[in-house]
């Protein structure tokens with residue numbers, strides 16, 4: 533038995549190109565229908581699921597009649613643009629069978645490196661989940677070149693896990709999981725059931741892609757697990773065609789390779805905020821808001837702010853002080869200082885009326901806040 537996926541509330545499921553396109557032969561609608569049915573069941577169990585799907589280039593190659601992966605960057609980008617239409621269509625129709633809506637989210641590395649775009653992506657994904665939609669994420673291959681790419685969707689899956697503080701990342705691939713060596717080349721390779729994410733020994737075992745369809749191979753999956761672990765997410769690498777793989781994992785069955793996150797959830801993120809030696813701005817809270825933050829574990833609402841100092845933008849880390857000016861917390865602001873000055877002291881229901889828009893009801897969401 534294994535409870536990591538069973539206990540997970542928010543899951544990121546990544547499916548690789550070779551699985552999605554049946555080794556490049558075209559979109560595998562039967563396999564996709566099975567994952568959609570399983571994801572629908574996970575949602576009924578109260579889990580939130582985000583799907584990261586590869587396969588745009590492989591499907592585009594098939595549609596455009598390339599029998600080998602083109603070497604020219606613009607041909608690859610053209611393939612991705614054509615293939616992504618196929619992915620969007622098939623996911624939309626497969627999930628519709630279960631009365632679930634899908635949303636296409638195409639991201640680039642630049643989107644996640646920029647704090648404001650990062651926060652926008654995060655808010656949009658949370659909103660989609662709250663609305664009961666299954667987001668389908670891929671890299672926006674049409675606009676990125678090699679130097680600025682995530683490069684592979686294992687990495688993208690891990691970054692999405694960090695972005696939305698997923699509890700677990702499930703990487704579905706064409707092998708049962710991690711072996712001590714590439715099983716395609718070494719039939720004596722032993723299966724690894726469990727290990728600690730980030731253990732350097734795993735990187736020695738993992739090789740590159742076994743087929744011409746997949747990109748990253750096992751190494752990028754191991755590195756993705758290490759990356760996801762920094763925000764506390766555990767990773768499972770499993771065979772995507774295993775019968776009922778997702779629902780069985782959710783029922784607590786041990787399938788595939790489990791890479792456990794050694795750090796507690798949010799530690800890395802809290803660490804990142806704590807590590808800010810200087811912040812661009814400060815907000816002074818009334819004593820009620822101090823109580824909400826420090827004793828009740830709540831978010832900071834604009835209504836509890838009495839003074840805003842400094843100049844900061846949406847997404848900057850700011851310091852919260854008590855009425856005597858003593859720092860009590862640090863966190864990421866959802867509003868720029870000019871906006872915060874206008875909404876401080878007001879209930880969140882008035883934000884839209886004052887600013888003409890509302891980003892979030894909180895000035896600092898609890899997930900983006902660390903007590904000092």
Ligand SMILES: Nc1ncnc2c1ncn2[C@@H]1O[C@H](COP(=O)(O)OP(=O)(O)O)[C@@H](O)[C@H]1O
Pocket residue numbers: 547548549550551586704705706707709710711712713714715716737738739740741742743745746747748749750751
């Ligand atoms: N130690 C290993 N254990 C399992 N698979 C490995 C290992 N090293 C390399 N591989 C290769 O990694 C491949 C999976 O990666 P990849 O082809 O990129 O798949 P995906 O499209 O699912 O991302 C496997 O087919 C396998 O040949």
Ligand SMILES: N[C@@H](CCC(=O)OP(=O)(O)O)C(=O)O
Pocket residue numbers: 547548549550585586587588589590612670671673683684685686745746747748749
């Ligand atoms: N964005 C690319 C994904 C490339 C990729 O990482 O593929 P894979 O190693 O199969 O997950 C596509 O959709 O073709």
